[in-house]
Amino acid sequence: SRQLEEVERLVNDEILTGTEVTFRNMPLDEAKKLGAMALFGEKYGKIVRVVSVGDFSMELCGGSHVSNVGEIGSFRIISEGGIGSGVRRIEAITGKAAYEAALADRKLLAHTAELLKGKEEDIPARIEKLEAALKEAKKEVQKLKSEQARDSMGNILSKAQEKNGIPFLAAVVAADNMNELRKIADMVKDKLPGGAFILGCASGDKVNLVGMAADEAVQHGVHMGKVVSRAAKVCNGGGGGKPGKAQAGGKDVTKLEAAITEGAKAIAEMIG
Template structure:
């Protein structure tokens, strides 16, 4: 019919059937909602233009603060696609297209090429919102009278929410301008921290990343050298049980990666062997047991050795037959743990 019902609740006072009520609209809030709503229409058409006609609306939300639009698409949008969609919407805003609404029969509406919401049921007459020849949609909501009123449009996120459905969140007008201001402020802070200008920040970051990569490689070399220096001429200390060499190493300042590299070196030199290592670095104990294929075939299980010795240094761990590691916190028990590891290896052979 021609009646409009409003649902609400009484915050204060009381009223009875037959009382006259005066309805007032929050014009500022309504205006912001209109901007976001009209922007969703421009957004949907822009998405179809950039991604293809398979794009269909799967849901939307508009408030005075932002807009959200869900649509069918099977993969994440690229940065280039997002930029193209943004550009199209902002171009249509700048073109200052008059927004018209017309009520017509559903057959007349379809002849105009207006988009209907898939799966939605409509009556004999529908309301069509038209933004020139660019966007025509069935819609009963509030809109701006001209696209220029939207001001500006900014996509702030694009993500998948379910299989084949993507979600865009965006800002318009004052909200978009505030977003630009905040982003510019963060960019200025980052540039200041990097001791450069905002326009040169990307180049500075690339240079810093290259420097970090180089320093990381140099740091790795130094750690490997520290581990080798700490091990010294350890090969002479290897104990042979049957055909398997058992070598224990107590290191200082070596991390687990350096220990692995050192273990690989000693395995290559000793052949059929099991290497039991411990290192105290930054107050933390690292244990590593590595075994050659021949040693594993002879009965060695690195994971079981680690399980036996890790509790001695107040830690725990495990792993595969050929390699296992653990962490601990009691460096004073390192020698005891290594000795126990050697005994456990002997028992396995």
């Protein structure tokens, strides 16, 4: 970034000198001795055209050029990238295009300041303040979600049943995504020793399902991979996993309750 700024400043300083651009035809060997820059991969004849901008630049080129660097007006780099080993390509705009880009930046800066309800020079500080506030808000939201999950644990565990000494349950819980659902599942697992369960949540227009089973439940025939797969089919989805842990997804949130009910039925059937 600093190098690009330096290149841009260097070129604009040269433009302000108003140096005349000169053109000379000469033998290729003579041009190379003078230090004229030749583009890699280009083919040149015995006689070449040398374009010079005072002592600032000298290159071989047959294209069209300004007669005076002042005609360029202004120079602004818009992108740069690698095109080969140790070779970078710079793209820039000049003249009216550079001026129009500067006007667009000015409008964007003014609009941003207006949205932040401050002055243009205060934009960086206001953004830093907003980022800090957002970070704290996210922490608070996560804390509240964790507390909500703990508070709802009693309601989830109230759905527990038992068969052949193995507790099991199926419940719909409040979670925004699969990651949150797994965290709730970990808490349920701690509260349901030796058991098996399937949990589901609606995340936007998608269904997330997670199933877990303790070793005791697996020994009695429970396979959570098969349980979540069976439940997911009810809500037009799929998934699976290991006997002790599995997850799945679905596309029909209106069938979430039905999927969970099917999951409970599958667990009960497996416990033998």
